[in-house]
Amino acid sequence: MIDLYYAATPNGLKLKLYMEETGLEHRVVPVRLSAGEQLKPEFLAISPNNKIPAIVDHAPGDGGEPISVFESGAILLYLARKTGLLWPRQERAQWESTQWLFWQMAGLGPMAGQAGHFRAHAPEAVAYAIDRYTREVHRLFGVLDRQLQEREFIAGAEYSIADIACYPWIVPHAGLGQRLADTPNLQRWFERIRARPATQRTYAGIDDPYAKTANFSEAERRVLFGQGAKS
Template sequence: MLDLYYAPTPNGQKLRLYLEEAGLPYRLVPVSLSRGEQFDPAFLRIAPNNKIPALLDHEPADGGAPLPMFESGAMLLYLAEKTGFGLPARARARQEAVQWLFWQMAGLGPMAGQAGYFRVYAPEPVPFAIERYTRELARLYGVLDRHLADRDWIAGEYSIADIACYPWIVPHAAHGQALAAFPDLRRWFEAIATRPATRRAYQGVEDVYAVRGAPVQA
């Protein structure tokens, strides 16, 4: 059994989407960011950086004590290596999936998060920041759009790279991006949206970028 410490941010949705795709049994442990539950000492023992998601694997691969994990990319890689789902078997495709996972963690997620903050949540408009992060996010959308021009999935087959990137594209409108400008990215996005696991992972989930006052940094 896996405990997923969760709030419905894009990073939280990455793990929920993976668990639904892999068909793994898990228990959602809600963490209210607005109430500061991410600073609770019990949570910090699992996630010392006070961010969600966090994971507690009660049946780790080494057979030892329950394994706590933080950092969503590390969790995706761990689960894929443990279960065999989400990492291509071919070495080159596997490396491609890992590279794009790191691209999401280092680029797409942080830039989308900043665009979302300054466009939706900043107490006062900061035009320079809005323009800077919206423009950089458009550049990153373009990188992914060009990469998808001759393939259905980021690493050639559906993988943790797709699962990591998709939740950060979901709030594209709030982030100032029009998918019509990125036709191959839009095709990929729509294909993931129709997957049964995606529908399960997003059922009843509120878009945190559509509701002013909800937490966005996680």
């Protein structure tokens, strides 16, 4: 059994999508971010960066004590390597998938997150920040579009954790100021994954987090955006 500490953010949805695709036995543990549940000591013992998702695997491959893993990319890699599910069989394809997983973690996710924040969550409009991050997301969409030019999936012919990692950050494209029509290969890939039954189940009832201006209370803003080194 795997405990999945989860909220319906793009990073949380990666793991929900992986679980739906693979059918891995798991228990969802909701984490209410605006209520500060990610700051509780028991959660910090699992995820010291106070972010979701995180997992506790009660049956690790080495047969030892339960193991906790935080950071969505690390969790995807851990589960894929443990189970072989959504993990390419050939070593070269494994490295291809890993490269694009790291690309998403280092580039697409952080830049899209900043674009979404300044476009929808910031208490005041900052024109430079909106332009800077919206343009960078557009560049990254172009990188992915070129990768998909003659490929069915990001790492080649097989659906893998690279696709799982990237898809939730393409879903809110409109709220990020992007038009998929500008990147036709990416749009084709996006529509293919959106049609998968597991994707339909994962996203049932899920709203675009950047589709409209957020209405956070001051207390919620402090919890979500006001943490410092000693928080």
